[in-house]
Amino acid sequence: MSLHTITASIHPPDGYQLPESGGTHISLTTPHSSSGSGSNQIPKMPWIVTLTVDGEIATKGEEFSLKVQINGPTPVFLDTPHTFIWNGGDQEVDVNLTLAPVPKTETTQPLTFGS
Structure with a gap:
């Protein structure tokens, strides 16, 4: 088995303050597999995540997709898919x-007055 490490440095938008509490979820999708993990804590920024790729299954030049979510008191604060080409190592x-x-989550109806 030929394992390779992908180190992702995740940055919030400029000036954005993360919530005090919440959780995270990150997933990696390749043409051959997908995996994910989560936490019930807000990470320190930049958030450094280490992922492992099996070089006997994945092929150099394939497109990988990384999806990151940071949840707080309201449903999803940050959510982004990020694709990149794997360099083979x-x-x-x-x-x-x-x-x-x-x-x-709700559709709003216009207000009407009178009969």
């Missing part, structure tokens, strides 16, 4: 998060 990747759009 150990690799460092910088991931700059963007703010996720707030999902619409």
Whole structure:
């Protein structure tokens, strides 16, 4: 087995303050596999994550996708997919998060007055 390390440095948007409490989830998807892990703590920034790739299964030049979520008191604060091409060995990747759009959980109806 030929294991390689991908070190991802995850950065929030400039000026963004992370919540005091919450959790995280990160997942890595390759053409051959996917895996993920989570935590119930907010990480210190930059958030450094180490992932392992089996070089006997993955092929140099394949596109990998890294998805990161940071959750706080409201559903999702940060959520971003980040794709990169694997160089076939150990690799460092910088991931700059963007703010996720707030999902619409309710539809609003216009106010009407009178009868």
